[in-house]
Amino acid sequence: AQTVTQSQPEMSVQEAETVTLSCTYDTSESDYYLFWYKQPPSRQMILVIRQEAYKQQNATENRFSVNFQKAAKSFSLKISDSQLGDAAMYFCAYRSGSGTASKLTFGTGTRLQVTL
């Protein structure tokens, strides 16, 4: 079974600074997708960024980028120019690329605080 580990329960960053959230995963599959989801206090989960395992290039979405190290099974999220609105729980998630499975396996989350 696949597992996703987020070793940082809480992180704090000053506004306009950069922060990196860590995620490692364990799988024996070669085809899969990785995601970072954001859950603000209102609780609606929002997709931040996704990475296909077969792509070597790291995904980027505006201020959000990932460092995908397939051999090390590491998938970290970098948030640049942090804003107050970035404060939320961040979940790393894994989805198998085989078959018809839509199941997401989530990590335990990292609570990000953004300070002035």
Added chain:
Amino acid sequence: KAGVTQTPRYLIKTRGQQVTLSCSPISGHRSVSWYQQTPGQGLQFLFEYFSETQRNKGNFPGRFSGRQFSNSRSEMNVSTLELGDSALYLCASSPEGGAVYNEQFFGPGTRLTVL
């Protein structure tokens, strides 16, 4: 398009009762997945429905069940509620579950409290 909606948003039940939660996916989305979120266990996959058929199931007891209607709306039912069932139940929809990747869009959740 309207997002994923879940009703009710909050629910209080007592042990032994049963509860039904509803999820309306984004128009055109055919796959609906359910997740349970608790402080202790985190986010756990319950099941996925696609075209009125359960396609995937997580590791939950048989007290947890679901169904999907022809309009893709889905319901989940929990019978004989236990205190440990207190959680935020999230529903997510995607255009098609399948081998081709599709993003899952989450609803706001239903907060279930079991007393």
